[in-house]
Amino acid sequence: MPELPDLEVLKDNLTPRAVGHTVRGVEVRSPAFLKTAQPHISELVGREVTGFARRGKYLILLVSEGLRLVLHLMRWGWIWHGSSSYAPTRATIFRLSLDDGNDIRLIEPGPQRLARGWVLREGDPGPLAELGWEPLSLDFTEDALRGLLSGKRRQLKKILIDQRLIAGIGNAYADEILFVARLSPFRYAHTLSPEEITRLHRAIPDTLTWAISEMKKRLGGDLFEKEVRDFLWVHGRAGKPCRVCGTPIEEVLLGGQRTDYCPPCQAVNQPPG
Ligand SMILES: [Zn+2]
Known part of the structure; x- marks a missing residue:
């Protein structure tokens, strides 16, 4: 299961690939994936990716106007980045297409669908509310x-x-x-x-x-x-x-x-x- 160091590297390596690009489309391919109904995930479309963040084992995609997509990869999930022209495999449970012709995809091999996503407005912590100390924070004395x-x-x-x-x-x-x-x-x-x-x-x-x-x-x-x-x-x-x-x-x-x-x-x- 990815942990803090894995997600920190993922966050840093996704940043130059996606920041500044506009979301062109989203596709949820597993019914269990999305844990929020409002705001609707289609609200991500048309917004610019402004950054990535991490909190605990959650990866956070930030888009313009304060909207966020929070992802938990759980046990087997991983993130793929590449051309939108490649047909998604059965293991692709979510895809986000960018205006440069590339996708960010959440891949979960195996029969279980454990990875989860939340679309949140600014100020709504969603699942992050339950988290304890951030171990790399200076506040963790x-x-x-x-x-x-x-x-x-x-x-x-x-x-x-x-x-x-x-x-x-x-x-x-x-x-x-x-x-x-x-x-x-x-x-x-x-x-x-x-x-x-x-x-x-x-x-x-x-x-x-x-x-x-x-x-x-x-x-x-x-x-x-x-x-x-x-x-x-x-x-x-x-x-x-x-x-x-x-x-x-x-x-x-x-x-x-x-x-x-x-x-x-x-x-x-x-x-x-
Ligand atoms: Zn020893």
Whole structure:
């Protein structure tokens, strides 16, 4: 599933392709896709694309006069950009045609139709109202994290992926952040020392911005069909040697989520220092 770094790169790489162009047409090809009836999606037509934004795991297409199309790619969705003359495949669930002869399409392979869209007027947060802290925002201070963890008898992994607390981190980057912070995914939030909270707070933006830069090195201005994650420390590397200590990365199910971690590097009881 795309997470904050993937969507941030997608946002940046879509911007030069679409901004300044006028929407020529829209086509919804899956009945479950659109979650709003008003404003009607056809209101996008004739408006100029003014930018892209991201909030949590949502990608936002901004058009003139304050209208927005908010997209959630869910598990398998990805964005295609190319000539409108190519016939859409069965996996195309939404297409937006621009006046330069290109389409932006939401593709969802497989039988499930999980990706969703919302057309919103300025000031209407829609699904974004439920989101927690934006982890790359300067407002997300160490105090904010401390407040969020305080008294929570929940495991760190579960806290990091809870979009109502912190928005944009999913299964993969929660594992990466905990590795960078040298904290066990099983640790309970309320047991963290002040020094461990400092470490976790630093690891969150550090890991996400590092991932964005690694993705950009590999993709340049290209879009992607599948997340680029070959550089990760632990997630998706079960059984392979830890790049720090050489111990095989372990995989467990934690709250139904595949969780990869290095037991010695992320020991529950860390020696001081
Ligand atoms: Zn290790």
